[in-house]
Amino acid sequence: MAQTGNKVAIGLVQMRCAEKPRANLAEAIAKIEDAAKSGASIVSTQELFLSHYPCQTEDPKYFDLAEPIPGPTTNALCKIAKARKIAIVASIFERRAAGVYHNTAVVIDETGKIAGRYRKMHIPDDPRFYEKYYFTPGDLGFAAHRTARAIVGALVCWDQWFPEAARLVAMAGAQILFYPTAIGWWHGEPKSVRPLQREAWETIQRSHAIANGVFVAAINRVGIEGDLEFWGDSFVADPFGHIIARASGKSEETLIVECDLSQVEQVRRNWPFLRDRRIDAYGDLVHRYRS
Numbered sequence: 001m002a003q004t005g006n007k008v009a010i011g012l013v014q015m016r017c018a019e020k021p022r023a024n025l026a027e028a029i030a031k032i033e034d035a036a037k038s039g040a041s042i043v044s045t046q047e048l049f050l051s052h053y054p055c056q057t058e059d060p061k062y063f064d065l066a067e068p069i070p071g072p073t074t075n076a077l078c079k080i081a082k083a084r085k086i087a088i089v090a091s092i093f094e095r096r097a098a099g100v101y102h103n104t105a106v107v108i109d110e111t112g113k114i115a116g117r118y119r120k121m122h123i124p125d126d127p128r129f130y131e132k133y134y135f136t137p138g139d140l141g142f143a144a145h146r147t148a149r150a151i152v153g154a155l156v157c158w159d160q161w162f163p164e165a166a167r168l169v170a171m172a173g174a175q176i177l178f179y180p181t182a183i184g185w186w187h188g189e190p191k192s193v194r195p196l197q198r199e200a201w202e203t204i205q206r207s208h209a210i211a212n213g214v215f216v217a218a219i220n221r222v223g224i225e226g227d228l229e230f231w232g233d234s235f236v237a238d239p240f241g242h243i244i245a246r247a248s249g250k251s252e253e254t255l256i257v258e259c260d261l262s263q264v265e266q267v268r269r270n271w272p273f274l275r276d277r278r279i280d281a282y283g284d285l286v287h288r289y290r291s
């Protein structure tokens with residue numbers, strides 16, 4: 001896929017996960033390589049792609065999945081990024097110190113160096129998503145990271161429901177927001193609710209694209225793991241909120257999507273939300289709630 005001017009091709013790797021990290025890393029690397037061969041300049045994994053989603057139970061053995069950054073996984077991905085001259089967004093179970101762990105997205109640039117990292121700020125605690133047991137809330141703030149082809153922001157899964165996070169990353173200069181994700185249906189939920197949940201998940205992220213005039217790329221896993229059925233449906237929305245590509249809800253798939261970054265400028269000229277924000281009137285947003 002030839003890329004000219006402001007156009008950049010991104011790759012979204014939607015995959016099933018095995019139990020063994022080594023197998024998942026090998027599979028992800030193969031898919032990243034294929035995405036690069038197909039013309040992608042920036043490739044993203046899904047959330048915690050190295051293992052089955054560990055947070056369905058509270059079990060200290062799963063802390064053994066964590067690793068430092070830099071570490072074995074980022075070292076392997078840095079080599080691929082440098083060899084293929086691509087940027088990679090990868091979701092890692094980070095071991096910061098004994099007893100301090102994060103759900104972290106790492107941005108690796110085309111030279112094979114870590115351009116930045118984001119530690120998940122919003123940590124859920126829902127049935128089969130017991131992340132508060134495992135992850136310390138992030139402390140690196142909301143940032144954008146420059147790569148050769150685009151300025152990207154990385155947020156993680158539960159972050160995608162919070163407009164404040166998307167706004168702050170867009171304000172930092174991001175043109176594309178990547179959301180590595182692990183979201184699915186718990187088998188204990190009524191089936192009538194399932195399509196409503198999936199539609200809400202897509203709608204809120206499309207709204208981030210519109211409100212901020214950016215591309216949004218959500219990369220979800222697929223398959224059944226324990227009591228969760230991950231619904232796939234990875235997608236890319238343009239700054240108008242239009243879905244320009246969507247993956248299967250059932251199968252592994254790598255989306256290669258061309259994003260014309262000139263749309264960021266075009267859409268913001270017609271919808272100048274950033275210009276018209278009343279930043280003098282938003283002080284109460286720092287409060288939990290106002291009764």
